[in-house]
Amino acid sequence: LGLTSLSAVAATEMPPIPEVTGDVVEGDGNDYNLKFNIGLTQSSAQYRGLEYFKKIVEQRSDGHIQVQTFHSAQLGDDLQSVSALQAGTLEMTAPSTSPMVSMFPQFAVFDLPFLFPTPEIADKVLDGDIGQQMLKDASTKGLVAIGWAENGYRQLTNSKLAVTSPSDLDGLKVRTMQNPIHLDIWRTLGANPTPMSFAELFTALEQGVVDGQENPWITIESSKFNEVQQYATETNHVYTPFITLVSERFWNRLPESYQQLLREAAKQMGDYERQVSRTLNDQIKQELKEQGMQITELTPEQIATFQEDLAPVYDDWRDKIGGDLIDRIRAESQAQ
Numbered sequence: 175l176g177l178t179s180l181s182a183v184a185a186t187e188m189p190p191i192p193e194v195t196g197d198v199v200e201g202d203g204n205d206y207n208l209k210f211n212i213g214l215t216q217s218s219a220q221y222r223g224l225e226y227f228k229k230i231v232e233q234r235s236d237g238h239i240q241v242q243t244f245h246s247a248q249l250g251d252d253l254q255s256v257s258a259l260q261a262g263t264l265e266m267t268a269p270s271t272s273p274m275v276s277m278f279p280q281f282a283v284f285d286l287p288f289l290f291p292t293p294e295i296a297d298k299v300l301d302g303d304i305g306q307q308m309l310k311d312a313s314t315k316g317l318v319a320i321g322w323a324e325n326g327y328r329q330l331t332n333s334k335l336a337v338t339s340p341s342d343l344d345g346l347k348v349r350t351m352q353n354p355i356h357l358d359i360w361r362t363l364g365a366n367p368t369p370m371s372f373a374e375l376f377t378a379l380e381q382g383v384v385d386g387q388e389n390p391w392i393t394i395e396s397s398k399f400n401e402v403q404q405y406a407t408e409t410n411h412v413y414t415p416f417i418t419l420v421s422e423r424f425w426n427r428l429p430e431s432y433q434q435l436l437r438e439a440a441k442q443m444g445d446y447e448r449q450v451s452r453t454l455n456d457q458i459k460q461e462l463k464e465q466g467m468q469i470t471e472l473t474p475e476q477i478a479t480f481q482e483d484l485a486p487v488y489d490d491w492r493d494k495i496g497g498d499l500i501d502r503i504r505a506e507s508q509a510q
């Protein structure tokens with residue numbers, strides 16, 4: 175018994191889903207079905223956030239909005255889900271911003287390496303004027319953007335070697351998100367990057383189509399990438415947000431009171447999901463080690479080598495993204 179309870183303590187502890195606060199919201203007498211689909215698995219912090227969202231919306235609409243949650247790209251990957259929102263065949267999704275830069279170029283700022291030194295600075299940017307303006311600007315093209323959540327800091331994994339410096343990356347086949355800055359990052363570091371949908375990634379790693387990939391610890395574990403990747407390096411090279419999106423067609427059918435309810439629920443989901451993600455990040459890194467993954471933690475000097483090598487990426491993208499925006503984000507970091 176003693177042993178069982180010990181291992182139960184060691185197992186991943188998710189912060190519990192909070193109780194719903196706030197009154198029941200009066201609708202228009204109609205009932206609504208809301209399908210919410212994401213790319214990550216059922217054991218991700220993101221899916222946990224969806225469960226909270228469902229609880230809030232169903233309770234506060236007194237059951238008039240029914241939320242059906244889907245994970246593991248059951249109804250499509252990030253880009254397919256966004257298209258489905260536009261077509262009105264799916265009501266909600268929460269993709270990484272990165273594959274959406276062809277639609278919303280300003281999102282590329284989140285792909286710049288090492289721009290967000292701490293999660294608190296990411297919060298300040300996303301929850302402050304910059305992030306709120308971005309949600310407004312992304313509420314077009316058949317989409318309504320109602321909130322931010324967190325995918326998190328990305329770490330490199332691979333099946334070949336312990337990576338401690340960019341020179342170790344020579345020729346390594348690394349899967350990236352479908353995003354030009356990510357391609358640029360890995361090319362600049364000397365790797366051989368291939369863009370690919372997240373939904374195809376496990377198989378590609380398993381079959382050796384690519385040698386490595388990069389994602390936050392929680393995603394590495396919840397997607398079982400450690401079963402096909404022996405090595406990891408804690409690079410923290412990019413902070414990726416999730417953006418919470420609603421189909422405009424669905425949105426326009428809702429009474430204003432329910433639109434407001436979805437906005438509030440998205441905010442609460444985002445805050446909770448960040449809390450889960452941050453509580454689990456280090457815990458899961460330890461678990462991955464215990465499960466036999468060889469994890470390299472870089473010294474400040476080793477990190478600096480990556481940062482120096484990646485300086486040209488800023489030169490390539492500064493004008494395209496907007497130097498002003500980058501400077502405003504840097505100023506937030508310095509104000510800390």
Ligand code: TK8
Nearest residue numbers: 213214252269270351372
């Ligand atoms: C999940 C993706 C994933 C992202 C990626 O749908 O593609 O690597 O980090 O989390 O959004």
